[in-house]
Amino acid sequence: MIQTVLDILSIRKDFPILNRKVNGYPLVYLDNAATSQTPQKVIDTIVDYYSRYNANIHRGVHTLSQEATDIYEQARQKIQKHFNAAKPQEIIFTSGTTHGINLVANGFASFLKNGDEIIVSALEHHSNIVPWQMLCERTGAVLKVIPMGLDGKLIMEEYHKLLSQRTKLVFCNHVSNALGTINPIEEIIEAAHKLGAAVLVDGAQAAPHLKADVQKLDVDFYVVSAHKMCGPTGVGMLYGKEEWLNKLPPYQGGGEMIAEVTFEKTTYADLPHKFEAGTPNICGGIAFGAALDYMNAIGFDAIAQYEHELLEYATKELLAIDGLKIYGELKEKTAVISFNIEGLHPYDIGSILDKLGVAVRTGHHCAQPIMDFYKIPGTVRASFSFYNTKEEVDILVASVKRAKSMLS
CATH class of the missing domain: 3.90.1150.10 (Aspartate Aminotransferase, domain 1)
Incomplete structure (x- = not known):
């Protein structure tokens, strides 16, 4: 080495x-697993945004709006590159990991039916448990749990036994926030895909310590929070394969996520705007990109x-x-x-x-x-x-x- x-x-x-x-x-x-600290470079980026660019994005013809839009979308491209997503529209800005998980859970409510099964691991944060319990209550799907051993490791033999033709979704964190365990997500993803199940990986605790290549992992969804990796609070990202994001219905309705609105019918905007209703945390997204620049420089x-x-x-x-x-x-x-x-x-x-x-x-x-x-x-x-x-x-x-x- x-x-x-x-x-x-x-x-x-x-x-x-x-x-x-x-x-x-x-x-x-x-207490870095809860929130990492913020370097001066990122703080300066926040100050610079509000000092020079503060304007709403994607909507204005004036200079400030266009400049803010450009640097916001550049941040999306930085995130795309960092996680090796195939396209920038596969990166959805969120308020954080919890938002990303709930967005996916809400979307899958229209796909699941009574008796379908979803699997989570015993090592999950509440944010990757509660939304799926709520989803099961709404749809009649059944929640199953990959057990853990005393050493903090998932019992993978039991995971493979849980998988069946009824399995539609598998959810697992990349790294346990409580124990630091790095989970075998490659094996989890591969086994789920053999049965046609989708996989969401909670990367909140992994992203500060290692670079996840979402294409190499072949993961369907990957979620992170910027504040775990030297960025600001209140912003994060959901990566989703384009085909899955096109299938999922919007999580929220409002401005920005529409193509055309009449009182009879609304059509939705293309990715990524379909999932980014309302004015986003523009400064947060830009600062997220600056935080990635800082960590990658190290x-x-x-x-x-x-x-x-x-x-x-x-x-x-x-x-x-x-x-x-x-x-x-x-x-x-x-x-x-x-x-x-x-x-x-x-x-x-x-x-x-x-x-x-x-x-x-x-x-x-x-x-x-x-x-x-x-x-x-x-x-x-x-x-x-x-x-x-x-x-x-x-x-x-x-x-x-x-x-x-x-x-x-």
Whole structure:
């Protein structure tokens, strides 16, 4: 493997928030699986948009509207290139991953009938569970679940047993937000397609750490959120194969998504506008493109390699603490560590860490079925990004030890 050295100190200077102090301590931000931080380049893009281009898009003949339209559509093309979609119209701007999933679920309501089956995995975020439950309630379809093992890995033998001629849809996250498990989505997609079922992959947790090639994966739908990958909140993308997007009915009605409207009948616009009703988050879409530029300039191979080093180091140091247990023990995982200390509640640990300037997430991480499987109320989750350091890992470990001594 080629060793790539990142200039972490230089990278950290790109993120103004990392200079903050919290409760008198330097901020150690380890909640990246919830929201990553935003580099100055992306912040500048947001300011630049509102300072120079602020206008509605696709509708105006005036200069500002045309310029805003151009840079917005350039951002769509950046996203297309990053995920290797075949065409720019296969990229639908959304408000985030949840929006994208609900858009697809709503569309499939017109295709499913009583007795059809859809499959999700036991490792899903609530956003990739609840919409499908709602879909089943509307259509009479049956929801089935790929089980997981204690190591945090899906039991793929059981997945293959669940598949049948009644299977119409399969949904799985690329990476578990609670455990960091990288799921075998290539195998999941291939097996589903052999039976003619469509596959949606929730890429929210994968996109910050690896580049998904949607054509190579042959996935039907792929959804991500910009705020997980150095972009702003309130914007994301749905990739869909053109043939599927043409089949699905619009999710919302309104301006922009129409070709012609009369009181008798409305015809819908071509892709991607068919699914982009109303004024979009124009600035957010442009900033999403800027965030991809920033991360690609660093390089995803270099990011993955460095984050893996952080993961291995943090795992080793944390496991040296008596009574500490990590959930999700696979080698194939992203830089996420979910842990508990015997006899202590994760919320109490997280609260003390916050007093020491260390930001982690506690609770069930919108993945309550995983916590129920392990019979625990939740975990402490430390999630790392390429701008974190081993020195910050040392602070985390020292803070966990202090929390343990205070609470024991």
